[in-house]
Every structure is written in C-alpha cells, then in structure tokens.
Amino acid sequence: MSDSIKTDFTNPSTFILLGVPGLEAAHIWISIPFCTMYPIAILGNFTILFIVKIEPSLHGPMYYFLCMLAITDLVLSTSILPKMLSIFWFNSREIRFSACLTQMYVFHSFSLIEIGIFAAMAFDRYVAICDPLRHTTTLKNPVVAKISLAVVLRGSMLILPYPLLLRQWPYCRNNIIPQPYCAHVAVVKLACADIRVNSYYGLFVLFCVMGLDVIFIIVSYTQILRAIFCLPTKDARLKTFGTCISHLCSILVFYIPGLFFSLYYRFQQNVPLHFHVLIATVYPLLPPMLNPIIYGVRTKQIQDRLLQLFTHKGT
Structure with a gap:
C-alpha cells in the first residue's frame, strides 16, 4: 500500500489506522451506531456523577465506586472514539507514533482500572451483606480512598511496560494498523523483533491479574x-x-465481550478481518453506554432523584 512505510526504522513517525478494512465504503454508515453510543455514554455517566454529588443518601462506598466507574468509562470511551469518528467521517487515518502509544496506554490502563473497580464493588457488597453491622466501620471514607488509589495505581503501573517495550522495538514491515484505534496486540504485530516478552506479559495481565479479580469476585x-x-x-x-443485580449486570457486560475478544484476537482462524475489527470496535464502547442505564434502572434512589429534578423543572 502506498500509505505504508517498508524500510527499517526504530520509531515510525506515524501509524495508519485503516478503520474497518474491506468496509471503507460503508464507514459513514458504520459510524452511526458509534456516534449514537458516545453521546449516550457521556450523558449517562455525567448524570450518574451529578446525581451522586447532589443526593446525600448516595454518599456511601458503593456509590463512590460507581462514580469511579463513571469517570473510568468516560476516559475509556473518549480515548478511542473521537479518533475513530474522524477516520469514519474525514478519512483522517494518520496517528503519530507517540499519540498511538498514549492512546494504547490510556485505553488498556483504564480497562484494567475498571476491572479493579468491579472487584472493589464486589468487596463492598460482600461486607454489606455478609457482615452488615461492620459495613460502615470497615468501609470508611479513608479506606474507600485507599482502595480506589490502589486500583488506579495497579492499572497504571501494570500497563506501563506496554508502551515502554513497544518504543524499543524496530519496525520494518509497515506502519498500517488494520483497525480504528491502537491496541497493544495490533501494534506489537508490526515490530520486527522477538515479541514473545510482549505476548507473555499480555497473557500474564489477562490471566493472572484479570483472572485473580474474577476469582475474587466469584x-x-x-x-x-x-x-x-x-x-x-x-x-x-x-x-x-x-x-447486587446492577453490579452483576455491569460485570457481565464488561467481562464476557472483553474475554471473548482477547482470546479471539490471539487464536482467530479463518475469520474475516472486518468481522474481527467490528467486534474489537464495539466491545470497549458497550460498558460506558450500558453501565449508567443499568444503574439508573436498578437504583431507586437515582430514579427518584432524576424524577424529582425533572418534576421541579416542569413546575
């Protein structure tokens, strides 16, 4: 392809994001559901943050973690969707090497932070139901703050090797990424080096870190x-x-597509590329859109406060 760079280099100046290969003519149509999902995610998560802030009855550990989840979902969707839409709408496919690694780091680190938040929520539900008399003393605000900080630091530090390793490898095949955002597996495949350390570390994060969180939740x-x-x-x-229903639904929305995508990306065989790319594009945007809806529908305090706001505005 004319856009690719096929000479030896250490750090390419730019990568080329293809969007959905093979379906370039349909990019405008493909953008419609994503353009719909993003405003819903933004509006829903900001609404959750606003309601928790103004409603004193929601000032508790579960809803503090819910606010963390909302912020994480906002960052997660914003890290990939604006660039994705610029590809679909304006054919703006170039992304600088440093910007690609930054996008990849933010996307993967906040995905890992989201997983940690689900584990923290599971701990909150465990204490609230199994030891209710000690719930308020066990999960005081300083404890919630420490758990939140640990979740953020773990996600940030464990993903840091991804861009650090990728910055060291030489790239001599081409600079084309056959999807609309920079994911670790897609970028590492372009390196002309022994990338087993990246693969092994990626599997470690997937099975040991995510796996431990899943075991803890179970x-x-x-x-x-x-x-x-x-x-x-x-x-x-x-x-x-x-x-517990809202928490369980959010876990299923996040884990099932994410685990399927991670395994499918490594072990795919004879599957059309555009089908794989569409799955990879949809799965990280579903939780940010659905989580506020799940908690809004299932949480009576949030429903009542929203109704109260709309009622006062109407009078």
Whole structure:
C-alpha cells in the first residue's frame, strides 16, 4: 500500500489506522451506531456523577465506586472514539507514533482500572451483606480512598511496560494498523523483533491479574449467596439479592465481550478481518453506554432523584 512505510526504522513517525478494512465504503454508515453510543455514554455517566454529588443518601462506598466507574468509562470511551469518528467521517487515518502509544496506554490502563473497580464493588457488597453491622466501620471514607488509589495505581503501573517495550522495538514491515484505534496486540504485530516478552506479559495481565479479580469476585458472590440463602423469608432474600443485580449486570457486560475478544484476537482462524475489527470496535464502547442505564434502572434512589429534578423543572 502506498500509505505504508517498508524500510527499517526504530520509531515510525506515524501509524495508519485503516478503520474497518474491506468496509471503507460503508464507514459513514458504520459510524452511526458509534456516534449514537458516545453521546449516550457521556450523558449517562455525567448524570450518574451529578446525581451522586447532589443526593446525600448516595454518599456511601458503593456509590463512590460507581462514580469511579463513571469517570473510568468516560476516559475509556473518549480515548478511542473521537479518533475513530474522524477516520469514519474525514478519512483522517494518520496517528503519530507517540499519540498511538498514549492512546494504547490510556485505553488498556483504564480497562484494567475498571476491572479493579468491579472487584472493589464486589468487596463492598460482600461486607454489606455478609457482615452488615461492620459495613460502615470497615468501609470508611479513608479506606474507600485507599482502595480506589490502589486500583488506579495497579492499572497504571501494570500497563506501563506496554508502551515502554513497544518504543524499543524496530519496525520494518509497515506502519498500517488494520483497525480504528491502537491496541497493544495490533501494534506489537508490526515490530520486527522477538515479541514473545510482549505476548507473555499480555497473557500474564489477562490471566493472572484479570483472572485473580474474577476469582475474587466469584468467591465474594459465593459467600454473598450463602448469606442470602440463610435469610428467613423469600422477600428478604429477593430484596438483598436485588442490591447486587446492577453490579452483576455491569460485570457481565464488561467481562464476557472483553474475554471473548482477547482470546479471539490471539487464536482467530479463518475469520474475516472486518468481522474481527467490528467486534474489537464495539466491545470497549458497550460498558460506558450500558453501565449508567443499568444503574439508573436498578437504583431507586437515582430514579427518584432524576424524577424529582425533572418534576421541579416542569413546575
């Protein structure tokens, strides 16, 4: 391709993002659902932040973690979607090497932070249901702040080797990335070096870090379910389990497409490239759009406060 650079270099000046290869003629149509998802995600997450801020009854650990989740979703979607839309609308495919690595770092680190937030939420639900009398003393604001800081530092530090390693490799094949944003696996495939350390470290992050969080969440909910089944009445069991539904739905929305994509990217065989790219493009944008809807529908305090705001505006 004329856009590619096929001579030896250490750090390319730019990469070329192809969007959805093979479907370039349909880029405008493909952009429509993404252009719809982004404003919904922005509006929904800012609404969650606003409601939690103004509603004193929501000033608790679960909703502080929910605010962290909203901020993370805003950064996650904003890290990739504006550039993606510029490709679909204006064919603006070039991205500087440093900007590509920055986008990749922000995208992957905030994905890992989001996973840590889900684990923190699971811990909050475990304490609230299994040891309710100590919930307020165990999860005081300083403890919540320390957990939040640990989650952010873990996500930031564990992803840092990605851009540091990629900056060291030589690139001599081409500078074309066959998707609309810079992901670690897509960029590392362009390097002309032994990239096994990148692959092994990526698998370590996927299975050891994410896997440990999944195990922690499963163990937490195993204990939660045991505590729920020990409750004396069916209504009490349903009411208690209802406090976990939003969290469980958000976990499923994030983990199932993400795990499928991560494994599929490494072990894909005889699958059209455009199908793979569409999956890779949709999956990181679903949680930022759906999480505010899930919590808005399932959380009565948020519903009541929203209704109160609209009612006052209408009068």
